[in-house]
Amino acid sequence: MDAIVIDDDISTVDVIVANVDWDKFHIDKVHTAYNVASAQRIFKDNDISIAVCDIEMPMGSGLDLIKWVREEKIDTEFIFLTSHEKFDYARQAIEYKASGYVVKPFNADRMEAELTSALQRLSDRQEIQKASKFEELYAGSLEYVEGSFWDDVLQRRIVEDRSIIAKEAANRGLDIDTDSTYRLFIIASGNPEQIGEKIGKESVGLYEKDLTAFVTDKLCCEKLHQGRIVNYHVKNLLYTAIICGDESKTIDQEFIDEALKELGNVITVYIGNSCNIEELHETKLHIEELDRNNVASKGRVFHENDEIVMLSEKEHILDQEQIRLLLNEKKKKELLNLLKFSMESLANQKKLSAATLTIIKQDLLQIVFVYLHSKGIQATQLFANDAFVLLESQSTDSLMDMMRFQVHLISATIDYVTEVEQSDSIVQRAKNYVHQHYAEDISRTEIAESVFLTPEYMAKMFKKETGVSLKQYISDYRVQIAKERLSSPGVRISDVAAEVGFDNFSYFSTVFKKTTGYTPGEYHAMTTGQNE
Numbered sequence: 001m002d003a004i005v006i007d008d009d010i011s012t013v014d015v016i017v018a019n020v021d022w023d024k025f026h027i028d029k030v031h032t033a034y035n036v037a038s039a040q041r042i043f044k045d046n047d048i049s050i051a052v053c054d055i056e057m058p059m060g061s062g063l064d065l066i067k068w069v070r071e072e073k074i075d076t077e078f079i080f081l082t083s084h085e086k087f088d089y090a091r092q093a094i095e096y097k098a099s100g101y102v103v104k105p106f107n108a109d110r111m112e113a114e115l116t117s118a119l120q121r122l123s124d125r126q127e128i129q130k131a132s133k134f135e136e137l138y139a140g141s142l143e144y145v146e147g148s149f150w151d152d153v154l155q156r157r158i159v160e161d162r163s164i165i166a167k168e169a170a171n172r173g174l175d176i177d178t179d180s181t182y183r184l185f186i187i188a189s190g191n192p193e194q195i196g197e198k199i200g201k202e203s204v205g206l207y208e209k210d211l212t213a214f215v216t217d218k219l220c221c222e223k224l225h226q227g228r229i230v231n232y233h234v235k236n237l238l239y240t241a242i243i244c245g246d247e248s249k250t251i252d253q254e255f256i257d258e259a260l261k262e263l264g265n266v267i268t269v270y271i272g273n274s275c276n277i278e279e280l281h282e283t284k285l286h287i288e289e290l291d292r293n294n295v296a297s298k299g300r301v302f303h304e305n306d307e308i309v310m311l312s313e314k315e316h317i318l319d320q321e322q323i324r325l326l327l328n329e330k331k332k333k334e335l336l337n338l339l340k341f342s343m344e345s346l347a348n349q350k351k352l353s354a355a356t357l358t359i360i361k362q363d364l365l366q367i368v369f370v371y372l373h374s375k376g377i378q379a380t381q382l383f384a385n386d387a388f389v390l391l392e393s394q395s396t397d398s399l400m401d402m403m404r405f406q407v408h409l410i411s412a413t414i415d416y417v418t419e420v421e422q423s424d425s426i427v428q429r430a431k432n433y434v435h436q437h438y439a440e441d442i443s444r445t446e447i448a449e450s451v452f453l454t455p456e457y458m459a460k461m462f463k464k465e466t467g468v469s470l471k472q473y474i475s476d477y478r479v480q481i482a483k484e485r486l487s488s489p490g491v492r493i494s495d496v497a498a499e500v501g502f503d504n505f506s507y508f509s510t511v512f513k514k515t516t517g518y519t520p521g522e523y524h525a526m527t528t529g530q531n532e
Contacts, residue, residue: 003050004031006039006065007081008057012106016052019108025050025115036060040068048076050118052111055080055101066098075125077118079111100157109235116233117155124148145172146227150243154230156281165277184272184280185219185242185251186287187211189265190298191397192238199264210263211240218255219244234288237397241284246274251301266299273304292354296347296399317360318342320367327371332414339364339406347399357396364406368413375417376457381449382416383409416452420461426451427465430458431473438478439501444470478502479515486520487527493520 003022007013013032022030031046033039036059042048051069055062066078080101099118102110124144149172152158158168166178189195195207208231215229219242230241251269259267270290272283286304294302319342326335343360346352372379383389388408395405420426433450434442447470448458462470478500485496494505497520502508512520524530 001025001027001049002029002031002046003027003052004033004039004042004046004048005052006033006036006057006062007054008034008059009054010034012054012081012104015106016111019106020111020115024112025119036065036068039065043069043072043074043076048074049122050115051076051078052102053078053080055082070097075122077122079114079118081106098157100155113234117151117157120151120232121148142174143225143227146174146176146225147230148172149174149176150228150241151230151232153277153280154241154284155232160278160281162276162278178277180277181246181274182277182280183244183246183274184283184287185244186270186272186284186291187215187240187242188268188270188291188298189238189240190267191236191394193236195238195265207263207265208238208240211259211267214259214262215240215242218258219251236394237291239288239291243280253301256299256301260299268294268298269301271301271303295354295357295397295402296350296352298398317346317356318363320363323364323367324371327367327410327414330414330418332410335410335414336407339410340403343399343403343406352399354396357399357402360402361392361395361405364409368409372413372417373454375420376454376461377416377420378449378452378454382412382452388412420453426453427462430462430470434474434477438474438481439499441501442474475511476515479512482508482512482520483516483523486524489528489530491524493524496520 005013005016007016013034017030017032027050029046031042031048033042035057039051039053051065053062053065062078062080069076069078077099078097079099081104082101083104099121100114102114124147149169152168153165158165162178166176169176169178189207189211192207199207212226212229212231216224216226224242224244228243230243232239232241250271256267256269259265268291270287272287275283283304290302290304290306319338322338323335326338343352346356369379372382391401391405391408394401396402429451430447433447437446444455444459448455451458453461459470462473466473468476482496482500485491485499486493497505497508500508502511509519512518512523516523518526
């Protein structure tokens with residue numbers, strides 16, 4: 001699958017091409033163009049599925065290009081770039097069926113969300129075209145058409161104007177009463193990676209299909225079919241929107257319990273207030289905000305007006321002095337129990353939200369980093385691994401995610417401090433680093449980073465344990481290797497100097513003689529009976 005990025009600003013094109021994870025969307029090649037004319041040539045020579053295009057360019061606008069593409073009957077989804085959230089060309093873009101738009105300056109998350117939607121539209125359209133070839137699949141193709149329509153309404157790809165929405169429904173051949181009121185149900189399933197941990201990674205791809213079938217079977221709602229059920233993603237979270245009539249049956253806790261039993265995953269359901277069709281997008285945004293703040297009460301049913309959380313004042317969140325005390329005493333079990341009790345207490349008092357979890361994470365990181373610094377340990381190096389980065393990024397998603405993060409953070413901290421204080425293993429690891437890199441221009445800083453310590457603390461610890469400085473140990477080890485090499489017949493003495501990390505032969509000779517009492521040539525002759 002091919003894509004193209006078009007913008008008269010070369011730097012914008014470069015940023016988009018470099019920062020979007022194209023492989024994730026199965027896009028094999030990304031073409032670039034800086035005006036409409038060059039883009040048209042690329043369209044003629046290549047099968048372009050996705051176009052990311054600036055809407056305002058001096059040599060022909062993005063609207064000129066999409067109009068030409070539609071006239072040429074090229075099947076491409078367009079995502080427009082614009083400098084204004086409410087741009088004047090919205091109605092024309094809708095007319096030419098643009099997929100979405102991204103507001104400058106470029107944001108990778110927003111772009112990837114729009115790409116997800118655009119590719120879904122493309123997939124839906126291909127399914128419709130495939131189904132239209134067979135008369136017996138006509139009803140199914142209508143469901144694809146309707147699903148695409150409701151997705152466009154929810155994602156505001158159709159202007160929030162009832163008359164425009166009605167016209168769009170008619171254009172797609174859909175029998176939808178745009179004057180009726182609707183209720184929006186949204187199911188929050190969580191992070192697909194975590195779903196995979198529960199139900200098996202091989203089953204994640206089927207989860208959305210199974211959830212859609214479950215909803216269709218269990219929820220009694222007039223005209224409910226798969227065209228009224230829309231799965232979509234917001235960053236790393238999966239949502240399922242269900243568009244029902246105002247008279248539809250509500251969802252209760254039994255529905256959630258059955259979903260857990262049949263699908264193996266905990267879902268949370270949000271029920272929107274009755275609203276007009278043009279208000280569905282705002283209702284969706286409000287519910288997503290509720291879910292972002294609902295970090296402690298997953299697996300329940302909420303209504304749009306429910307007060308799920310209440311923000312806490314920063315100074316009352318955690319007992320920082322007690323945390324510092326337990327950390328200094330390396331009482332891992334007691335500290336983790338304290339954090340667990342604190343988090344559960346805040347949840348029971350409805351004082352947890354995404355905002356408070358962010359504050360908790362920041363405060364805890366600050367305490368840990370200060371503590372590690374006092375021990376001469378470089379926290380940024382210790383935690384520079386994929387596992388920590390993932391847990392930290394997910395820590396504000398839910399109470400359980402925060403607790404997983406806390407366990408990892410505290411355990412890694414106390415375990416490593418304990419290891420450092422039992423310094424034999426740390427010093428041996430530093431020696432191993434020297435043994436592996438002696439031929440390179442290694443520094444005290446590099447060796448310290450390999451064991452996550454500050455250079456000063458590493459040097460002090462090494463001298464205490466070995467009786468020699470780190471610099472002297474490196475020099476002695478190089479001379480040891482040089483002696484082994486010089487004991488081989490036929491070796492070039494100048495080559496040995498370079499092999500053991502000495503760029504200056506004169507300096508190598510000085511160091512070698514000071515350590516062994518012989519020049520390199522004398523040692524070579526003595527051990528091999530040969531002169532170079």
